[in-house]
Amino acid sequence: MGKIENGLGKAPSSSPEKVAAQKFMSRFLGPANSSGWVNAVLPFNIALGPVSTLIPLLILNLNGSVVEVGLALTLFNAVGIPAALFWGFITDRFHRRRPLVLVSFLVTALILALFPFARTGYWVSFLYALFSFSTTASTTPLNLLVMETEQKPRWASAFAKFSMFSSVGQTVGLLLGMVWSVYAPLVYLVIPLAVSSLVSAGLAAFMIKEPEVVFERKAMVMHKHSFFHRLRHSPYLFLKVPSGNDFKRMFRNLRHEFTRHTPLLYMAIFGFFLSAGIFNTSLIPALKLQGVSSLLIFCVIMLGLVVQIVSFRFAGPYTERKSPVKSAIGGLLLRAVAYGMLGVCAYFLTGLWFLLPVMICYPLASGLAYSIYYTASNTMVFNTLSPRRNGSALGVYSALAGFATMAGSFVSGFLSFYGGFYVTFIVSAACLVVSAWLLTHLEVLMIPNQPQR
Numbered sequence: 001m002g003k004i005e006n007g008l009g010k011a012p013s014s015s016p017e018k019v020a021a022q023k024f025m026s027r028f029l030g031p032a033n034s035s036g037w038v039n040a041v042l043p044f045n046i047a048l049g050p051v052s053t054l055i056p057l058l059i060l061n062l063n064g065s066v067v068e069v070g071l072a073l074t075l076f077n078a079v080g081i082p083a084a085l086f087w088g089f090i091t092d093r094f095h096r097r098r099p100l101v102l103v104s105f106l107v108t109a110l111i112l113a114l115f116p117f118a119r120t121g122y123w124v125s126f127l128y129a130l131f132s133f134s135t136t137a138s139t140t141p142l143n144l145l146v147m148e149t150e151q152k153p154r155w156a157s158a159f160a161k162f163s164m165f166s167s168v169g170q171t172v173g174l175l176l177g178m179v180w181s182v183y184a185p186l187v188y189l190v191i192p193l194a195v196s197s198l199v200s201a202g203l204a205a206f207m208i209k210e211p212e213v214v215f216e217r218k219a220m221v222m223h224k225h226s227f228f229h230r231l232r233h234s235p236y237l238f239l240k241v242p243s244g245n246d247f248k249r250m251f252r253n254l255r256h257e258f259t260r261h262t263p264l265l266y267m268a269i270f271g272f273f274l275s276a277g278i279f280n281t282s283l284i285p286a287l288k289l290q291g292v293s294s295l296l297i298f299c300v301i302m303l304g305l306v307v308q309i310v311s312f313r314f315a316g317p318y319t320e321r322k323s324p325v326k327s328a329i330g331g332l333l334l335r336a337v338a339y340g341m342l343g344v345c346a347y348f349l350t351g352l353w354f355l356l357p358v359m360i361c362y363p364l365a366s367g368l369a370y371s372i373y374y375t376a377s378n379t380m381v382f383n384t385l386s387p388r389r390n391g392s393a394l395g396v397y398s399a400l401a402g403f404a405t406m407a408g409s410f411v412s413g414f415l416s417f418y419g420g421f422y423v424t425f426i427v428s429a430a431c432l433v434v435s436a437w438l439l440t441h442l443e444v445l446m447i448p449n450q451p452q453r
Contacts, residue, residue: 036207037145037149037204037207037208037209038146038158038161038162038165039165039203039207040200040203040204040206040207040208041142041162041165041166041169041200041204042165042168042169042200043169043196043197043199043200043203044105044108044138044169044196044197044200045165045166045167045168045169045170045173046169046170046172046173046176046193046196047108047109047112047173047193047194047196047197047200048135048169048170048173049169049170049171049172049173049174049176049177050173050174050176050177050189050193050298051112051128051131051173051193053174053177053284053297053298053301054177054186054189054190055069055072055073055076055124055128056069056072056073056284056285056288057186057284057288057294057297058115058118058121058124058186058187059072059121059124059125060284060285060288060289061186061187062118062119062120062121062124063121064120064121064124065285065413065417066281066282066285066289066412066413066416066417067413067414067417068121068122068125068413069121069281069282069284069285069413070281070282070409070410070411070412070413070414070416071125071410071413072121072124072125072128073277073280073281073409073412074406074409074410075125075126075128075129076125076128076129076131076132076409077132077277077402077405077406077409078129078406079129079130079132079133080132080133080136080234080236080402081236081398081399081402081403081406083132083133083136083137083236084136084139084234084236084237084398085241087100087136087137087139087140088140088217088237088239090137091140091141091144091217092216092217095214096210097141097142097144097145097148097208097210097211097214098204098205098208098209098210100137100138100141101137101138101141101142101204101208102201102204102205103134103137104134104135104136104137104138105138105197105198105200105201105204106197106198106201107134107137108131108134108135108194108197109194109195109197109198109201110194111127111130111131111134112131112190112191112193112194112197113190113191113194114127115127115187115190116187116188116190116191136234136236139230139233139234140217140220140230142162143220143226143229143230143233144214144215144217144219144220145208145211146158146159146162146226146229147215147219147220147223147226148211148213148214148215149211152223155223155225155226156225159225159226159228159229160225162229163229163232163312166233167305167309170305171302171305171306171309173193173196174298174301174302174305175302176189176192176193177189177294177298178295178298178299178302180192181293181294181295181298182295186294217237217239218239218391220237221237221239221382221385221394224382227378227382228375228378228382231374231378231381232374232378235273235397235398235401235402235405236398236401236402237394237397237398239391239394239395240391240392240395241395242392242395242396242398242399246392246395246396247396247399249392250262250263250266250392250393250396251263260441261384261442262384262393264438264439264441264442265377265380265381265384265438265439265442266396266397266400267435267438268328268332268377268435268436268438268439269377269381269397269400269401269404269435270400270401270403270404270435271404271431271432271434271435271438272332272373272377272404272431272432272435273400273401273404273405273408274404274405274407274408274431275335275339275408275428275429275431275432275435276405276408276428277404277405277406277407277408277409277410277411277412278408278409278411278412278415278424278427278428278431279339279365279408279412279424279425279428280409281408281409281412281413281416282412282413282415282416282421282424282425283358283362284297284301285416285421286346286354286416286421286424287300287354287355287358289421290350290351290352290354290355291351291352292352292354292355296355300355300358300359300362303359303362303363303367304362304363304365304366304367305366305367306363306367307363307364307366307367307368308363308366308367308368308370308371310367311367311368311370311371311372312371312375314371315327315371315372315374315375315376316375318372318375319372319375319376319379324376324377324379324380324383325376325380325439325442327372327373327375327376328372328373328376328377328380328436328439329436329439329440330372331369331370331371331372331373331374331376332369332373332432332433332435332436332439333432333433333436334364334365334368334369334372335364335365335369335370335373335429335432336429336430336432336433336436337429338361338362338364338365338369339361339365339425339426339428339429339432340425340426340429341357341361342357342358342361342362342425343421343422343423343424343425343426343428343429344422344426345357345358345361346420346421346422346425347420347422380442381397408428412424415427
């Protein structure tokens with residue numbers, strides 16, 4: 001699992017000024033070469049927080065349509081899949097954490113600084129695709145660093161701290177978007193975001209030290225907390241490139257009663273990501289075209305994130321008490337009801353009247369229902385993994401999640417443009433109902449006979 005990095009050599013002598021600076025930084029940011037480096041990711045998450053909301057608004061402000069928004073998100077998700085494969089290979093091949101993190105933070109800052117020069121929605125889409133590629137570079141190294149810089153008994157608390165910093169950063173970023181949209185042109189919001197990413201790069205250069213013991217990516221699936229955190233931030237986790245035989249082997253088990261739980265679970269997950277791609281692509285254009293201000297749009301997204309953060313604290317105990325299958329079905333149905341209600345409201349309500357049900361239903365769907373479903377489904381996926389085939393299974397899972405999200409984003413733009421937003425939201429709800437129906441066939445999800453990870 002682990003490899004010892006040799007040849008680190010003796011640290012070069014430092015000047016008194018450098019030593020004093022290191023002591024100052026260590027006092028306020030925590031010690032280097034420990035979990036104190038987590039502080040460095042906070043400004044980067046501030047930079048990430050408002051971007052997924054900002055991109056549709058920029059495209060619409062450039063006279064783009066919901067179809068162009070859909071194409072932008074389709075391209076973003078399409079790039080995310082090979083990016084996860086590429087950066088995962090680089091991470092395992094070179095066993096260097098700090099260079100990858102620094103490259104990710106610096107290149108992300110550069111890409112953000114280029115957005116004010118984009119004069120069409122297609123250029124915004126192109127930059128957003130590059131943004132997807134650059135931000136993916138740091139995902140796996142940062143997750144591995146948590147495991148490599150903390151003792152195993154403290155991994156749970158270390159990942160909780162990492163998640164907290166990520167959530168707080170994204171919330172602050174959305175707050176920044178709210179304030180900025182009132183006092184300055186929205187397109188220039190990327191400037192403070194780029195600066196935040198640069199600040200993270202500077203902190204990472206000081207805070208992150210290469211650990212003596214490094215893990216391969218497969219270590220992330222051997223521990224529940226690392227696995228959950230990794231999938232929560234990105235569903236693309238490729239330990240190997242899935243082949244056609246991997247898909248055939250997975251879905252061939254549908255024919256047998258005692259082995260069909262895994263393919264049924266993966267089909268339900270496909271429906272969830274398809275629904276998410278359909279709904280999330282059209283929500284912001286729907287609000288914008290109803291005359292809702294950018295300030296209130298950022299407020300809606302932030303409210304959903306805050307409810308999600310709080311809900312994740314209770315989703316784990318709730319899932320353990322109720323069982324993963326029942327919890328997942330409940331989360332899917334609650335999300336489906338919320339989406340369906342928004343579909344009905346989109347048909348009957350116009351203008352700011354539409355904002356009221358969104359403020360209620362969106363936090364329920366993206367906050368409460370999402371946290372319950374995601375905790376339960378990730379528990380089930382974790383329980384189905386076996387040491388022999390976890391690479392194949394996760395490859396199939398990631399490919400299905402990526403293709404479903406990409407297809408959902410692509411379909412969403414055309415559905416909304418030709419059928420109306422109410423059609424889009426109701427179709428999204430229907431996908432969730434189908435997913436819940438598939439999970440009703442999983443009466444018991446058998447846990448593999450293997451040591452507790």
